[in-house]
Amino acid sequence: xTNLQEDSSTKADRHATRFVPGQPDMWVFVLFExxxxxxxxxxxxxxxIQNRELYLQSQAALDLRFGVFNTIxxxxxxxxxxxxxxxxxxxAYRDALRDAxxxxxxxxxxxxxxxxxxxxxxxxxxxxxxxxxxxxxxFLTSIHLLHLLIxxxxxxxxxxxxxxxxxxxxxxxETCATYWHTVDFLWVLIFALLYxxx
Amino acid sequence: MSSLRRLLWNFRNHPKRExxxxxxxxxxFYQLYGVLFFLVTRVQPPPSxxxxxxxxxxxxxxxxxxxxxxxxxxxxxxxxxAPMNALLAYSMRRMSxxxxxGYSYLVMYSLSAIPGMLVMAVAMTVxxxxxxxxxxMIRWLYDFAFLSFSGTMGVFMIGSLVWLIAIxxxxxxxxxxxxxxxxxxxxLTEVVVAPAWIFxxxxxAWNGAIAWWINMVVFVTYTACFIVLLRKMIxxxxxxxxxxxxxxxxxxRSQADSVGAMQ
Numbered sequence: 001x002t003n004l005q006e007d008s009s010t011k012a013d014r015h016a017t018r019f020v021p022g023q024p025d026m027w028v029f030v031l032f033e034x035x036x037x038x039x040x041x042x043x044x045x046x047x048x049i050q051n052r053e054l055y056l057q058s059q060a061a062l063d064l065r066f067g068v069f070n071t072i073x074x075x076x077x078x079x080x081x082x083x084x085x086x087x088x089x090x091x092a093y094r095d096a097l098r099d100a101x102x103x104x105x106x107x108x109x110x111x112x113x114x115x116x117x118x119x120x121x122x123x124x125x126x127x128x129x130x131x132x133x134x135x136x137x138x139f140l141t142s143i144h145l146l147h148l149l150i151x152x153x154x155x156x157x158x159x160x161x162x163x164x165x166x167x168x169x170x171x172x173x174e175t176c177a178t179y180w181h182t183v184d185f186l187w188v189l190i191f192a193l194l195y196x197x198x
Numbered sequence: 199m200s201s202l203r204r205l206l207w208n209f210r211n212h213p214k215r216e217x218x219x220x221x222x223x224x225x226x227f228y229q230l231y232g233v234l235f236f237l238v239t240r241v242q243p244p245p246s247x248x249x250x251x252x253x254x255x256x257x258x259x260x261x262x263x264x265x266x267x268x269x270x271x272x273x274x275x276x277x278x279x280a281p282m283n284a285l286l287a288y289s290m291r292r293m294s295x296x297x298x299x300g301y302s303y304l305v306m307y308s309l310s311a312i313p314g315m316l317v318m319a320v321a322m323t324v325x326x327x328x329x330x331x332x333x334x335m336i337r338w339l340y341d342f343a344f345l346s347f348s349g350t351m352g353v354f355m356i357g358s359l360v361w362l363i364a365i366x367x368x369x370x371x372x373x374x375x376x377x378x379x380x381x382x383x384x385x386l387t388e389v390v391v392a393p394a395w396i397f398x399x400x401x402x403a404w405n406g407a408i409a410w411w412i413n414m415v416v417f418v419t420y421t422a423c424f425i426v427l428l429r430k431m432i433x434x435x436x437x438x439x440x441x442x443x444x445x446x447x448x449x450x451r452s453q454a455d456s457v458g459a460m461q
Contacts, residue, residue, distance in 0.1 A: 029379035036383060039412045043401050128396070135402060139393070146386065 021085070022174030030182050037186055040143075041193060044136045051132060056198065058133035061126055066117040067195035070110050071188060077106030078184040081177045088162060088173050096173070097162045103180060104155050107148060110187075114145055140190050147183045154179045217432045220285035224425060227278045230271070239268035241322055243414075244344055244405040248398040251333045254340045258326050265326040269319040276316060283307045286424075289431055290361070292442070293368035299360055306357050314350035318343045348394050348404050355388035358420075370441045373427055384420040387413045 020027055048055045084099035118141070121127075121134075128138040158176035161167045209215060235242040240261050249257070258265070283304055290300035321343035325336050358381040365378035393402035394409045401408040434442045 023375055025374060025376035025379060028376035029383065032380055032383045036387070036412070036416065039415075040408060043407045043412075047401070128393075132400065135393075135397075135400065139390075139402070139408070143386065143390065146389065150382070 022171055022176075022178045026175045026178045030178065033182060033186065037189065040140065041189065044140070044193060047132055047136065054131060055133045058126070058131060058137075059195070059198065061121070061124065062137070062195055063117065063120065064195055066113055066120075067191050069113050070117075071191045073106045073110040073113065074184045074187050077103045077110070078181055080106060081180045084158070084162075085174055085177045088168070088170060093162055093165075093168065097159065100155060100159050100162060104152065104159075107151060107155070111145070111148060114141060137194055140194065144183070144186055144190055147186065151180055151183045213437070214432055214435060217285065217288070217435065220281040220288075221425075221428055221432055223278050224282045224285060224428070227275065227282055228421060228425070230275060234268045234272055238271075239265045239322070241265065241343075244347075244410060246399065246405050247341070247344065247394075247403050249340075251337045254337050255329075255333045258336055258340075259329055262326050262329060265322050269323045272315065272319050276311065279308065279311045279315075285428060286361075289372055289428060290364045292370060292431070292435070293364055293372045294370045295364045295368055299364040303357055303360050306353050306360070310350040310353040310357075313346045314353075318347045321346060344404050345395075348391050348409075351388040351391040355385045358382070358385035358388065372431055372442055377423055377427055380420055380423060384416055387416045 080099045080102040084096045084103060087093070087096035087099060118138070121137075126134050126137075128135060154176045158173050161169050161172050161176075212218070245254075245257055286307065287300040287304040290303060291297065293299070321339045325331075325339035325343065362378045362381035362385065365373045365381070366375060390402075390413060391404075391409050394404040394406070397403045397406070400406055403409060430445055431442065434445055436443055
């Protein structure tokens with residue numbers, strides 16, 4: 001009897017550890033992107049070690065308020081998409097749809113703020129070609145913004161799934177959420193490296 | 199002897215002989231491409247765009263024989279791109295998606311071989327051919343060759359995206375979805391080459407850590423994955439139009455092979 005119980009509990013554990021939200025394939029993407037950005041961050045850090053003064057001076061020219069606002073906007077968007085997944089799991093599709101639009105809304109807030117920040121930096125004379133720090137700044141923020149733009153397409157897929165009772169694939173909604181969380185996760189690292197680490 | 203007979207039988211009767219031919223061409227081509235560009239001609243990894251004219255002339259001098267011999271072979275084998283691209287397009291034709299995907303991919307990749315490989319090879323050969331040529335001309339050819347090579351990245355980006363979309367909407371399970379997502383990763387690293395048009399030094403120059411080295415690692419991973427996945431696709435191919443069957447188990451495969459040999 002005890003053996004039987006142990007067997008069933010280990011099976012359940014194994015099942016629990018094997019389960020990932022959404023398509024496991026999207027987690028492979030998360031792994032690849034994390035490795036790729038680790039490469040970009042390493043190059044940035046090596047440059048920073050070699051030219052510390054320049055990086056510190058240029059970093060001082062950044063407006064931390066934009067960085068904080070952007071981080072809060074994306075963290076809120078991640079919170080909204082997590083609620084969306086939760087609602088969709090419970091079958092509350094109207095709430096899930098509202099949370100999906102909320103996620104897109106926070107994403108748009110990030111996009112607008114990012115464009116305003118770029119405009120401000122360019123007006124101050126800090127462009128992509130100004131110096132090494134700003135090369136990294138514009139590169140990392142643009143490649144991240146590209147991920148965010150793809151995120152809007154991904155959220156379009158989630159909304160499309162949630163809208164019709166004929167579709168509503170929980171797996172696809174969770175796959176989209178995983179992508180969106182990756183965009184947020186990468187931003188938190190970029191924010192820490194570009195704005196905070198001194 | 200029996201293995202020779204088996205090979206001959208497969209050559210004459212195997213229903214997948216064209217697919218296997220294209221796949222082996224792909225394996226051989228990529229190996230040769232690596233050997234010719236990295237070891238024989240030694241034009242990759244790329245040198246710095248910021249070099250002075252005497253340094254560039256010396257660079258060509260040091261590679262004179264390698265460039266002439268290596269690119270001679272490149273010109274000879276460049277046509278192997280055709281069966282290779284055909285196999286890639288075939289994978290998309292086997293999917294439950296519009297033919298537009300396969301055709302766009304085929305046209306794009308066929309065109310990108312011209313600037314990405316042939317024009318680059320011609321410019322390099324012209325540069326190496328007459329060491330007594332005006333050094334400024336040699337410098338011009340150097341820029342022309344490397345920018346021609348980097349200039350194909352946009353095509354590769356769209357190619358990755360075409361394949362990615364085809365894989366994600368395909369219902370025949372020809373490729374796993376994770377390879378589609380890896381295509382997105384690969385496509386985004388091609389975007390990163392664009393700053394090579396602006397910078398002559400640093401991580402974004404055509405030889406930079408971000409614009410070349412990281413991209414090369416991603417591209418090699420992507421290529422290795424699709425070579426393995428194309429092999430699996432050929433093994434699974436049933437020449438139908440519905441979902442591809444699962445990979446047969448090893449005993450089943452060896453049984454099928456021995457039946458083939460017997461016949």
